Amino acid sequence: MVQLYLVPRWFFGFDIAMELIFAVVAMVLASFAYKIYKASEEEEVRLFSVSFALISVSYIVWAAANYFIMRTLTGDIFELNLTNLLSTSYILSLLHMSLFILGLITLTYATLGLKNGRIYYLFAGLGLIGLVSSSIPWITYQILSIVLIASIIYHQTVDHSCYKNKKSMCISLAFILLFLSRLDFLFAAKTTFAYILGHILELSAYLIILNSLMQSIKGWKK
Amino acid sequence: MSKKRNRLEVIKDILEVIRNRSGRIKPTHILYKSNLSYQMMEEYLTELIQKGFIQEKKTEKSKTYLITEKGINYLQQYRMISEFTTSFGLE
Numbered sequence: 073m074v075q076l077y078l079v080p081r082w083f084f085g086f087d088i089a090m091e092l093i094f095a096v097v098a099m100v101l102a103s104f105a106y107k108i109y110k111a112s113e114e115e116e117v118r119l120f121s122v123s124f125a126l127i128s129v130s131y132i133v134w135a136a137a138n139y140f141i142m143r144t145l146t147g148d149i150f151e152l153n154l155t156n157l158l159s160t161s162y163i164l165s166l167l168h169m170s171l172f173i174l175g176l177i178t179l180t181y182a183t184l185g186l187k188n189g190r191i192y193y194l195f196a197g198l199g200l201i202g203l204v205s206s207s208i209p210w211i212t213y214q215i216l217s218i219v220l221i222a223s224i225i226y227h228q229t230v231d232h233s234c235y236k237n238k239k240s241m242c243i244s245l246a247f248i249l250l251f252l253s254r255l256d257f258l259f260a261a262k263t264t265f266a267y268i269l270g271h272i273l274e275l276s277a278y279l280i281i282l283n284s285l286m287q288s289i290k291g292w293k294k
Numbered sequence: 295m296s297k298k299r300n301r302l303e304v305i306k307d308i309l310e311v312i313r314n315r316s317g318r319i320k321p322t323h324i325l326y327k328s329n330l331s332y333q334m335m336e337e338y339l340t341e342l343i344q345k346g347f348i349q350e351k352k353t354e355k356s357k358t359y360l361i362t363e364k365g366i367n368y369l370q371q372y373r374m375i376s377e378f379t380t381s382f383g384l385e
Contacts, residue, residue: 104378105378108371108374108375108378108379111367111368111371111374111375112302112368112371112375112379113345113346113347114302114375114379114384116379116384117375117378117379117384120382120384182384183382183383183384185384185385224383227383228382228383237380237381239377239380239381240380240381240382240383242381243381243382243383284381288374288377288378288381291377292373292374292377
């Protein structure tokens with residue numbers, strides 16, 4: 073039996089709303105990055121935009137998967153596994169995980185400033201094959217996310233020590249919250265609390281990113 | 295001690311040098327004003343031409359560089375570009 077995560081019935085609906093918020097924030101960030109790319113022609117910024125667009129679509133797919141599940145199952149706690157999931161929901165969950173990992177790989181590639189396309193395809197291939205072929209895709213997905221987010225945080229911390237910029241510190245904090253949410257989601261198959269806490273941590277991270285972006289836009293318009 | 299310029303700052307400096315010379319300049323002036331080695335300057339100029347920020351005009355006697363509309367737009371948006379890339383560790 074392939075277990076994904078446990079969700080309390082009362083939280084269904086809230087989780088979908090939060091996932092849609094993550095999707096909107098990620099898409100706003102992707103659009104803004106694209107605007108920066110058009111002005112700067114910097115390849116890293118284009119990849120950054122693509123990565124957040126992928127992450128945004130992944131959240132929409134996740135919300136859709138959870139919506140299908142909500143309409144199908146009954147009871148106070150849902151145990152999401154291969155035996156009780158509709159194949160549509162399971163495929164959507166797998167699609168969500170694949171898109172998110174692809175988004176994170178693209179983001180890591182852009183953040184590290186790598187210039188070799190073959191390295192990108194190698195990472196993307198390894199990540200996706202590892203995920204799809206795993207007997208416990210949810211856990212593999214979280215572990216891959218943790219490793220990728222940790223490498224982004226490390227790079228940002230090194231960068232921050234150079235620039236001492238308040239905004240970059242906020243963005244690093246947001247990524248640390250994302251890292252913690254992924255760590256917490258590892259236990260979502262054991263306890264419903266982990267699924268709820270993971271969503272709250274992720275929401276906090278995206279609100280920090282959105283706030284930083286809004287502050288910047290306000291500052292530039294002055 | 296002033297910190298080392300990053301790539302985006304160097305691009306801004308080159309474009310500013312060209313704009314301040316009425317939008318047209320000889321490579322020797324860029325070399326002098328941008329504080330780069332000849333090889334580095336050539337690399338940056340090639341990149342700026344590829345990005346469409348400047349144009350190269352060659353005559354029999356000399357070679358000059360002109361700033362384009364896109365290059366001027368880069369200078370206007372520079373603060374936003376720099377802040378964004380720094381915030382998200384894209385440098």
